[in-house]
Amino acid sequence: MKRLHYYLLNGGIDVMTSKTLDHFLKENLDDLKERGLYNEIDPVEGANGAIIKIDGRELINLSSNNYLGLATNERMKEAAIEAINEYGVGAGAVRTINGTLDLHVKLEEKLAEFKGTEAAISYQSGFNCNMAAISAVMDKNDAILSDELNHASIIDGCRLSKAKIIRFNHSDMEDLRTKAKEAKESGQYNKLMIITDGVFSMDGDVAKLPEIVEIAEEFDIMVYVDDAHGSGVLGKGAGTVKHFGLSDKVDFQMGTLSKAIGVVGGYVAGKQSLIDWLKVRSRPFLFSTAVTPADVAATIKSLELITNSTELQDQMWENSRYLKEGLKKLGFEIGNSETPITPCIIGDENTTQKFSKRLNEEGVYAKSIVFPTVPRGTGRVRNMPTAAHTKEMLDNALAIYEKVGKELGII
Numbered sequence: 170m171k172r173l174h175y176y177l178l179n180g181g182i183d184v185m186t187s188k189t190l191d192h193f194l195k196e197n198l199d200d201l202k203e204r205g206l207y208n209e210i211d212p213v214e215g216a217n218g219a220i221i222k223i224d225g226r227e228l229i230n231l232s233s234n235n236y237l238g239l240a241t242n243e244r245m246k247e248a249a250i251e252a253i254n255e256y257g258v259g260a261g262a263v264r265t266i267n268g269t270l271d272l273h274v275k276l277e278e279k280l281a282e283f284k285g286t287e288a289a290i291s292y293q294s295g296f297n298c299n300m301a302a303i304s305a306v307m308d309k310n311d312a313i314l315s316d317e318l319n320h321a322s323i324i325d326g327c328r329l330s331k332a333k334i335i336r337f338n339h340s341d342m343e344d345l346r347t348k349a350k351e352a353k354e355s356g357q358y359n360k361l362m363i364i365t366d367g368v369f370s371m372d373g374d375v376a377k378l379p380e381i382v383e384i385a386e387e388f389d390i391m392v393y394v395d396d397a398h399g400s401g402v403l404g405k406g407a408g409t410v411k412h413f414g415l416s417d418k419v420d421f422q423m424g425t426l427s428k429a430i431g432v433v434g435g436y437v438a439g440k441q442s443l444i445d446w447l448k449v450r451s452r453p454f455l456f457s458t459a460v461t462p463a464d465v466a467a468t469i470k471s472l473e474l475i476t477n478s479t480e481l482q483d484q485m486w487e488n489s490r491y492l493k494e495g496l497k498k499l500g501f502e503i504g505n506s507e508t509p510i511t512p513c514i515i516g517d518e519n520t521t522q523k524f525s526k527r528l529n530e531e532g533v534y535a536k537s538i539v540f541p542t543v544p545r546g547t548g549r550v551r552n553m554p555t556a557a558h559t560k561e562m563l564d565n566a567l568a569i570y571e572k573v574g575k576e577l578g579i580i
């Protein structure tokens with residue numbers, strides 16, 4: 170934005186003309202491209218399954234969040250088609266006018282059951298769910314203790330609430346305790362909240378929920394867990410909170426319906442009073458149209474599949490163990506992930522990007538993730554093995570990793 174200010178101050182321009190806007194954008198876009206920070210988007214030609222087609226080439230897909238392969242599940246597709254035939258393609262209104270279909274109610278009952286809570290509320294996405302729920306409860310007289318590696322939607326949700334944001338070092342319980350104590354004893358704040366990802370998406374590590382809950386109890390603080398990468402993955406599918414047996418100790422169990430669940434949407438599960446409050450106070454619920462019937466029906470089917478059998482989860486864990494072992498044996502640095510998320514840490518940003526590009530040319534789609542998404546010097550290619558991958562696909566991917574790793578002198 171620096172350049173924009175420059176135009177406004179030095180150009181003597183009061184109103185930004187479209188020509189000025191164009192100039193500003195082009196200059197900044199060129200700058201990003203020069204620094205290798207411009208992300209090119211590759212459209213996928215067809216379904217986002219274990220094999221994807223891009224530019225007419227078939228690639229082993231190690232970049233989706235489709236943990237259980239449910240994004241292309243036949244029974245969910247049938248449920249979506251049936252819902253379209255019965256309800257049409259749009260919900261017709263926001264939830265609080267008459268966009269709440271009986272399907273939405275059924276979904277929310279299923280979500281509460283899935284999470285072991287009194288009630289649940291669903292939203293159009295995980296991102297807007299965080300924007301909605303945090304700001305509906307916290308305000309400028311409150312403070313939020315937030316893990317420094319929390320997801321962007323948590324950061325934005327916290328900012329929107331206008332509460333004081335107190336960042337603690339990643340999963341550093343001593344730092345959290347010190348800051349929680351300080352905030353409590355300062356007497357400056359009405360309400361306090363600790364907010365954390367359940368599973369951290371860049372490294373695959375799990376939040377230390379038992380200690381977080383203990384600190385929260387000691388200082389009388391609410392707990393909000395964003396379990397986007399834990400639901401469908403940990404706790405026999407129910408997520409990180411269930412994995413630790415803390416379902417009655419976490420006030421907000423937030424999650425997404427777009428990752429392991431395979432469709433789209435977000436939700437908060439918790440006490441009935443919390444859900445009732447969110448239904449009258451969270452703005453995306455009041456002012457943005459409800460999720461489509463097809464999506465809701467597919468999600469309900471997905472939750473049924475996940476709760477009725479652990480077959481897909483077992484397959485996903487087996488595949489992720491296989492890929493991790495294979496990469497480690499080849500000599501790659503794969504960090505300390507406790508979940509299927511498998512980073513292959515390369516380090517230098519340029520080498521990371523080159524590595525990902527060469528994998529792509531050889532037939533593996535694994536995106537590079539570099540600064541500012543992860544700290545400088547910890548550039549990585551992130552692999553997401555799913556239940557839908559076959560051994561053969563993983564073996565092929567490992568052979569390509571070996572070839573490219575040796576070629577670039579990484580292993």
Ligand SMILES: *Cc1c(COP(=O)(O)O)cnc(C)c1O
Binds near residue numbers: 320370433
């Ligand atoms: C992906 C993600 C979200 C956003 O969920 P969407 O449903 O894709 O909007 C929120 N929080 C975390 C931690 C995530 O990983």
